Amino acid sequence: MDSERLHEQFMERIRRGEKIEATDWMPDDYRKLLLKFIQMHGVSEIMGAFPEKEWVPKAPTLRRKLGIMSKVQDEMGHGQLLLRVAEELGAPLGVTREQLITDIFTGRTKFHNVFHMASPTWADAGVIGWLVDGAAIVSQAALLDTSYAPYARVLKRICAEESFHMQHGESIILSLAEGTQAQRQMLQDALNRWWDSLIFFFGPPEISESARRMMEYRIREKTNEELRQKFLSRYVPRIRSLGLTVPDPNLHFDESTGKWVYTQPDWEKFGRMVRDNTGPKSQERIALRRQAHEGQAWVREAMTRSTAVPVGV
Ligand SMILES: [Fe+2]
Numbered sequence: 001m002d003s004e005r006l007h008e009q010f011m012e013r014i015r016r017g018e019k020i021e022a023t024d025w026m027p028d029d030y031r032k033l034l035l036k037f038i039q040m041h042g043v044s045e046i047m048g049a050f051p052e053k054e055w056v057p058k059a060p061t062l063r064r065k066l067g068i069m070s071k072v073q074d075e076m077g078h079g080q081l082l083l084r085v086a087e088e089l090g091a092p093l094g095v096t097r098e099q100l101i102t103d104i105f106t107g108r109t110k111f112h113n114v115f116h117m118a119s120p121t122w123a124d125a126g127v128i129g130w131l132v133d134g135a136a137i138v139s140q141a142a143l144l145d146t147s148y149a150p151y152a153r154v155l156k157r158i159c160a161e162e163s164f165h166m167q168h169g170e171s172i173i174l175s176l177a178e179g180t181q182a183q184r185q186m187l188q189d190a191l192n193r194w195w196d197s198l199i200f201f202f203g204p205p206e207i208s209e210s211a212r213r214m215m216e217y218r219i220r221e222k223t224n225e226e227l228r229q230k231f232l233s234r235y236v237p238r239i240r241s242l243g244l245t246v247p248d249p250n251l252h253f254d255e256s257t258g259k260w261v262y263t264q265p266d267w268e269k270f271g272r273m274v275r276d277n278t279g280p281k282s283q284e285r286i287a288l289r290r291q292a293h294e295g296q297a298w299v300r301e302a303m304t305r306s307t308a309v310p311v312g313v
């Protein structure tokens, strides 16, 4: 069958809402768009463990330490699950697992802006769990119905764990909000630090050419702006109910349009941070990731060799 006919059949399957499996025929364009998207998602999960990992040794109680350790471990697990999906997808293009992981060192793949930021206080760890994971839930839940079946399957598990992360963050936030004046101030300062990054997290409001194609393939169905609006509707009332101030004097819900109006973040500054790894913690975290990857090379080698030994020997 010629590729035009195959493409037509593929698009018919997509329009019917069918799911695509790794072994099914798919256009190169679909494969490449998905691969880039899932690789960035997987790498972001791994890099996303870093801002909170810094708080494992400094968590205020043993209970909090156990909670944040589990969360960090979960995020690494999400990265593993996603890179496994990406590995299978990339194999026909000659992309290896090693490359998917090391692309972060060469700058060939990017990770989400929020994970380039510093987390100087315990309240930052809380805000990450509550609002960054909250934002991630909004965007990942919108992908649960993605047309690529292996991605949908791992997202189901990831979303279930993300909701625990959000509750873990909320619990930290509630304790601080009910605490001393100094703790409330620490919380407000952390919110001020994270707000613009959270608005940027969903991406620019304009629909890019690749986003348009991804929607056509039903890899994703919601626009950046729809996701951001959902996040604002869900979290602004919760933030305000704790007596905190959202650090945007222009933020309001416009009844006539049914949309939140907000101050645009510095798209250029955050875009550069993601593109060129120029955030306050970008280089330090990439160096740590490289160190971990290189330092554990002997473990991977030993594991590969041990699986090569015949059973019973
Ligand atoms: Fe995650």
Ligand SMILES: [Fe+2]
Pocket: 075, 133, 136, 161, 162, 165
């Ligand atoms: Fe998470």
